[in-house]
Amino acid sequence: MSEPSMGGASSQEQKRPEQLSVKANMLWNSIGSMTYLACQWLTTIVVVRLSSGYDDAGLLSLAMSVVGIFGTFANYKMGTYQISDIKRENTLGEYMGFRCLTLAGSFVACMVYAWLTCATYALITVALFYVFKAVGLLIDILHGEDQINRRMDYIGKSFMLQGVCTLAAFAVVYGITQDLNVAIVAMLVAVTAVLVLFDIPHCRRFTRVTVSLSAKKALFFLRTSLPAVVASVAASAIFTIPKQYLAVVSGDAALGIYASVAAPALVIQMGAQYLYGPLLDIFPRLFFEGDNKGFLALLVKTVLGIIGITVACAIVLEFIGGWALELLFGESIAPYVYLLQPIIVSTAATAFLWFFGDLLITLRHFWANFAGNVTAFLAVIPLTFMCVDVWDMNGVSFAGAGACLLGVLMLLGFLVHVVRRGPEPLERRELASAGSKNGGDAS
Known part of the structure; x- marks a missing residue:
């Protein structure tokens, strides 16, 4: 399959940014990642502080746990594969296309599992939280291109924006509506804004941001990374x-x-x-x-x-x-x-x-x-x-x-x-x- 470019001008039309040192990349990656993790943790605190009980906190925890089970399959260990693709065997568009494929397949599996194991009222929460995390996994593919070009300051800034914006969106909307699902939608809107307004424009400085995947390439990714996926599941267990x-x-x-x-x-x-x-x-x-x-x-x-x-x-x-x-x-x-x-x-x-x-x-x-x-x-x-x-x-x-x-x-x-x-x-x-x-x- 092939879709139009998600960005405009190609990297050849722009001056390629200078690479950062290893220490600078480590610093930006660490600061950004820690900020994001802290904001995600604070979200679980906010839902308790702003609610009258623990029902929504439990429901959010359930959604996080269920979606986390299928995160390994959605990721399909492609992040490590992509950033070590120094011979440029695959394009960014192919990585994006395969990520869309694994996200779709994992979503179906996740919802079947939720339908079998969760209360009916929890299904919409699980689905919304999955979509929210899915946008983050799409951003991770763009981060892989940033790392290959050694500009992890883009990654760090993206993580900081994702963390702060999603936390603020959740806190404001949940405080006003007391509706967990609406608050997750607000987080989804915030992270999508970071994708469209920050990550795509910065990644376009290196290459065209497209989505394209042939059946042959999909089978290649599925076959090649399957041992790593199984290994990741084993390690997590x-x-x-x-x-x-x-x-x-x-x-x-x-x-x-x-x-x-x-x-x-x-x-x-x-x-x-x-x-x-x-x-x-x-x-x-x-x-x-x-x-x-x-x-x-x-x-x-x-x-x-x-x-x-x-x-x-x-x-x-x-x-x-x-x-x-x-x-x-x-x-x-x-x-x-x-x-x-x-x-x-x-x-x-x-x-x-x-x-x-x-x-x-x-x-x-x-x-x-x-x-x-x-x-x-x-x-x-x-x-x-x-x-x-x-x-x-x-x-x-x-x-x-x-x-x-x-x-x-x-x-x-x-x-x-x-x-x-x-x-x-x-x-x-x-x-x-x-x-x-x-x-x-x-x-």
């Missing part, structure tokens, strides 16, 4: 199993306590992603150009950076973790602060699992990523029974950390083999050809 088992043997309260204590440790996962995310287009370029020294140097720096983030968070949370938890959840959480340090270890292990898996995707070794993540998933099943039965709530952290570390070791083994073998000579020639066709822009 690693901690679900021990948490569910904890709830069975110790009750919902134990799971609630564990989830509450785990909240501050998510900073490690976010920090790790903000650290290595802007590098996922640099790693494959160094590799396919045969610059093993540069590749390994960047790899070591990234690994040390993730370790540094983990150590820094562990030290900070050791001193203020108890105070922060009591501030957020009350004095009743104080006896469970001992859970925090094992949670930090398991969170760091998860960050490394994600990093090495994404890195192998950028090097086009999808099945290696699949093997590492599925191995971790399979390992967590016996570890769950062993660890939770012995250590109760801490057993969730120990089981998850052990499974993730096993997966990391397997991914690292694959990575060592890939780097030692190096890229095929044909791959290097294709990269050189792609670079010449693009006028050296991506160098």
Whole structure:
């Protein structure tokens, strides 16, 4: 299928913006992403503060959870694939077209699931929230083009606009109408405005913004990224199993306590992603150009950076973790602060699992990523029974950390083999050809 351009002038008619440094890109990406996440979290607070009860808060949480289940399939792990497409094998229009295809398919699956598992009155809320998130996933494709051209300041500013505008729209409309569905529509209008007025014009500085997808290309994307999608689902389920088992043997309260204590440790996962995310287009370029020294140097720096983030968070949370938890959840959480340090270890292990898996995707070794993540998933099943039965709530952290570390070791083994073998000579020639066709822009 093919549709008209979503923008006007092509990038050839405009002066291409200068690229930013790696540090500048990391800074903009981190600030923008944290602003967006904070605004999304504040939305869940606003709905409680402005309502007379907890019904709408529960309904919004339900919509978020149901839509989140199908987010992996809607995303189809194409973000990592796109930003590492340094040989320009596919156009922006094809990525946009495939994203529209996966969004449509996932929407149908999401609504069938909601119809089978949710109350009838919740269906419209789930549908509206899905459409709202779908616009954000379309923006992510444009962000991929921004990152390839190393202008992640556009990404950071977009995230800030999305976060602030959607939060403001939700707060104002919900405060006036007390109607959750109308408030979600307001968020949808706000994020669509950011797409049309900010992201599309900025992305047009690099290339034409179109939607086009052939059946052959769609099948190629579906086949190529399927192992990564399955791996992503497996990775997301690693901690679900021990948490569910904890709830069975110790009750919902134990799971609630564990989830509450785990909240501050998510900073490690976010920090790790903000650290290595802007590098996922640099790693494959160094590799396919045969610059093993540069590749390994960047790899070591990234690994040390993730370790540094983990150590820094562990030290900070050791001193203020108890105070922060009591501030957020009350004095009743104080006896469970001992859970925090094992949670930090398991969170760091998860960050490394994600990093090495994404890195192998950028090097086009999808099945290696699949093997590492599925191995971790399979390992967590016996570890769950062993660890939770012995250590109760801490057993969730120990089981998850052990499974993730096993997966990391397997991914690292694959990575060592890939780097030692190096890229095929044909791959290097294709990269050189792609670079010449693009006028050296991506160098």
